[in-house]
Amino acid sequence: MVTMKDLREGSSVKRGLILDAAQDLFLADGFVRAKMDDIAARSGVTKRTAYDYYGDKQGLFTAVLDRVRARLDISIHRAIENNLVAVDDLDASLLGFARDIMTSALGSSEYATLTRLIAIASADLPTAQVHWSAAEPEEVLAARFADLHLRGLLQAPNPRRAADHFVALTLSLSLTGGGLRKGAILDGAQTDEMIRDGVRVFLRAYRAQPE
Amino acid sequence: MVTMKDLREGSSVKRGLILDAAQDLFLADGFVRAKMDDIAARSGVTKRTAYDYYGDKQGLFTAVLDRVRARLDISIHRAIENNLVAVDDLDASLLGFARDIMTSALGSSEYATLTRLIAIASADLPTAQVHWSAAEPEEVLAARFADLHLRGLLQAPNPRRAADHFVALTLSLSLTGGGLRKGAILDGAQTDEMIRDGVRVFLRAYRAQPE
DNA sequence: CACAAACTATACCAGCGAGTATAGAAAAGT
DNA sequence: ACTTTTCTATACTCGCTGGTATAGTTTGTG
Numbered sequence: 001m002v003t004m005k006d007l008r009e010g011s012s013v014k015r016g017l018i019l020d021a022a023q024d025l026f027l028a029d030g031f032v033r034a035k036m037d038d039i040a041a042r043s044g045v046t047k048r049t050a051y052d053y054y055g056d057k058q059g060l061f062t063a064v065l066d067r068v069r070a071r072l073d074i075s076i077h078r079a080i081e082n083n084l085v086a087v088d089d090l091d092a093s094l095l096g097f098a099r100d101i102m103t104s105a106l107g108s109s110e111y112a113t114l115t116r117l118i119a120i121a122s123a124d125l126p127t128a129q130v131h132w133s134a135a136e137p138e139e140v141l142a143a144r145f146a147d148l149h150l151r152g153l154l155q156a157p158n159p160r161r162a163a164d165h166f167v168a169l170t171l172s173l174s175l176t177g178g179g180l181r182k183g184a185i186l187d188g189a190q191t192d193e194m195i196r197d198g199v200r201v202f203l204r205a206y207r208a209q210p211e
Numbered sequence: 212m213v214t215m216k217d218l219r220e221g222s223s224v225k226r227g228l229i230l231d232a233a234q235d236l237f238l239a240d241g242f243v244r245a246k247m248d249d250i251a252a253r254s255g256v257t258k259r260t261a262y263d264y265y266g267d268k269q270g271l272f273t274a275v276l277d278r279v280r281a282r283l284d285i286s287i288h289r290a291i292e293n294n295l296v297a298v299d300d301l302d303a304s305l306l307g308f309a310r311d312i313m314t315s316a317l318g319s320s321e322y323a324t325l326t327r328l329i330a331i332a333s334a335d336l337p338t339a340q341v342h343w344s345a346a347e348p349e350e351v352l353a354a355r356f357a358d359l360h361l362r363g364l365l366q367a368p369n370p371r372r373a374a375d376h377f378v379a380l381t382l383s384l385s386l387t388g389g390g391l392r393k394g395a396i397l398d399g400a401q402t403d404e405m406i407r408d409g410v411r412v413f414l415r416a417y418r419a420q421p422e
Numbered sequence: 423c424a425c426a427a428a429c430t431a432t433a434c435c436a437g438c439g440a441g442t443a444t445a446g447a448a449a450a451g452t
Numbered sequence: 453a454c455t456t457t458t459c460t461a462t463a464c465t466c467g468c469t470g471g472t473a474t475a476g477t478t479t480g481t482g
Contacts, residue, residue: 164389178375
């Protein structure tokens, strides 16, 4: 075990480079098969330096996990800002929200990345935990749904459950491709169709009925 | 690599004991951290014998995977027989189906087991594949939904998608507990509530509307 | 310049665990 | 009874990889 104080301050650019390499290799090979030598090589840094920065392999992994979690937090906030603050067209808003999450920035979404990292952690290091800074994604979405409920747009007396249902119907399903497969096999068009169907079903169940 | 012919026939009881032990340890520790010595010890057999039966560690893992898959096939068929052949009360039928899958026999469901094993495989050995004997679960459920559609009980023009939605709303959500956590944390009562809510939402979206 | 911190380069070590070898005992045919 | 197959028991090999040691080089800074 390496305490925080043993770690080197260092330059934040190098920290980032190391995390980038580590994230790539952890995602590609899982925790165990990813080798520290490869991570160091890919980040253009000596293995020794990587250890000086992050202590040990598990420390590096949790650092990757934390960064992705933080980025997802931001993505979610932005997606909410852009879609769920001033809602008039429910369909368009929910659709835009799900789309934003699935394709944040240009690369693959933080949501997909985090999901995979958590799966890896669950298989390889049962001790690792993800601690959310504020609230986990479903919670903040639930808060929005509660608002929409009050405003009479949604019929969602249990907003948290509604959020779970929404995520399950759109994001989760897009990632797994439906069924018990392992890899994400959906291309862009299929993903979008999956999301559209999910939103449609969600709204058919949750849209407030005009009296 | 060990060819089939190198493997020993052996007694089927011993095969089962080895698989039992392997399944327990793979589920508990993942593929990498589970040790062949422990598996052999737990199954009351020498390590050498385990190797004679299954060739190598990966062969043992895929054997476990195949057995669970086969059992899930059976469970699903039975759950369909018991709930989705002669349907009058849609709510009760779908609820019974989901409940049966989640609590097949007395132990934990094959569905949960298989899900976890696939997650482990996905993290630790990207090469392993699950090959379904006939059709994967969602397909057979989709066939049932197609039937219910024809009989005017369900409004599901895309039965496969409906099956994905049903599974996502009930089984998947019960396993993950909602949100991006890793372990299953729901007790029996919570699971049942999750399933009930899932079925309710599913039917609100998919039940055929009386003209 | 001097001095320290950061970093490289490379060699090394130690443990772990998959898989094997060897020798023999116990079933099980025949 | 004899032979073959199955299985036990234990010791062993061997590659891999996380982590470290050592020595030297760069970089920054007063």
